[in-house]
Amino acid sequence: MQDFDDADLALIHALQIAPRASWALLGAVLGVDPVTVARRWQRLSAAGDAWITGYGSAALMRRTSMALVAVSCLPGRLPEITARILDDPHAVTVEHTTGNCDLLVTVWTTGLADLSDYLVGRLSRLPGVTATRTTMVTEVYAEGSSWRVGVLDAAARDRLRRAALSRATGTGELRTADRPLALALGRDGRLPxxxxxxxxxxxxxxxxxxxxxxxxxxxxxxxxxxARYASHRPVSVTLWANVPPGELAATAAAIASRPEVRLCAAVAGTQNLIVTAWLSALADLQRLEISLAARFPGLSIAERAIVLRHQKLMGRVLDEAGRAVRSVDMDIWRPPSARRPAGALP
Incomplete structure (x- = not known):
């Protein structure tokens, strides 16, 4: 693993704000020649230490069906099961976790029927899977695109925001003709x-x-x-919590603004809130829980899971260090296994 220097992190922070900004703009903001900036990015991306991906926004997530599926496996079958689902377009994120399950899989489909087809016709039928527990996402308050490494000053951030392509809040309806573009951007968000x-x-x-x-x-x-090792926050945790329904929206919005939070979503299940955070050390988990309890007296944490390894993260298959190895199209419009047309790829 290479050491990330301050210039690497500054470039990544700039690209988090304006992922398709020109090298000229990035160089001007960072005080570096544009050619040097481009070469630095090429080095990072070629090593899998950083990457840019495109996918449906939170607005699209609301119009489709996204679920967190806790998967329990027979002893010794975890590697095989993981390998079988890494190339599934609907299993957009796959994590090996502690807690009450072996794998936590983020499944994304166009609707409830397709979600059922994937769970029943694909995931549950894999040899070695003993149980699945599905929690539906009903609202997304924060997801990974809003997380920042936090190294640029306010002036640089403001300049990049002004130059970034607009990200308005819309209906979340992606036209059929635009799907090839979305999938291509999933492979490389800076594709010319x-x-x-x-x-x-x-x-x-x-x-x-x-x-x-x-x-x-x-x-x-x-x-x-x-790659998470380079973020200075190598510990990823997911919390399942209950919040009084009348306080859920305000609580979730406040938690979503915390700098360590990668995902904050309202869910329909035994609990009604899920929070994923990247932390500097395991000891920070207790501090996080204490902070949440003090700030939100009505919140109670019911379950927690520590990610031992990210196998896949929003369409990117990762190695043991969290570096990108290859991309898998997040083709949520593809029919899941149970209703796959005859002759389609397995």
Missing amino acids: YPELAAAAGITAATARRRVARMLDDGVLTIRCEL
């Missing part, structure tokens, strides 16, 4: 417009207009990610 055009069978000018429209309509998120 001519290459995006080739992937979608359109002109570069049309690709530019459509990407801008998807961002303006609030249906597309483009996110810069880095």
Whole structure:
């Protein structure tokens, strides 16, 4: 594993704010020659230490079906089960965890029927899976695209925000014709417009207009990610909590603003709130829980899981250090196994 220096983290922070900003702008903000910035990014991305991916926004998540599925496995079968689902387009994130399950899988489909098909026709049928428990996401208050490494000063952040492509809040409806663009951006969120055009069978000018429209309509998120070891927050934890229904929205919004929080979502299940945080050390988990209890007296934590390894993170298969190895299209529109057309790939 390479050591990240301050310049690496500054570039990643800049790309978290404006992931498709020009090298000229990034160089101007960071005080570095644009060619040097481009070479630095090429080094980071080639090593899998950082990457940029595009996917449906929180608005699209509300219109589709996303669930956190806790999977229990027979002893010794975990590696095989994990390997079997890594290339599933609907299993967008796969984590090996402590707690009441062996795997925590984020499953994303177009609707409840497709979710059922994936769970019953694919996941539950894998040899060695003994049980699954599904928690539906009903509202997303924060997800990984809003998390920051936090090294740039306010002036640099403001300059990048002004130059970033618009990210309005829209209906979350992604046009069928735009799906090839969304999938191509999932593989590389900085893919040049001519290459995006080739992937979608359109002109570069049309690709530019459509990407801008998807961002303006609030249906597309483009996110810069880095290997967790380089984030100075190597511990990932997920908490399941209960909050009085009348306090849920305000509580979730407040928790979502915390700098360590990667995911904050209202859910329908035994609990009604899920929080994922990246921490500097395991001891920070107790401090986090104490802080939440003091700030939100009505919140009670029912379950906690520590991620032993991220096997896949929003379409990226990762190695043991958390570096990106390859991408898997988050093609949530593809029919799950139970209703897959005859002759389709397994």
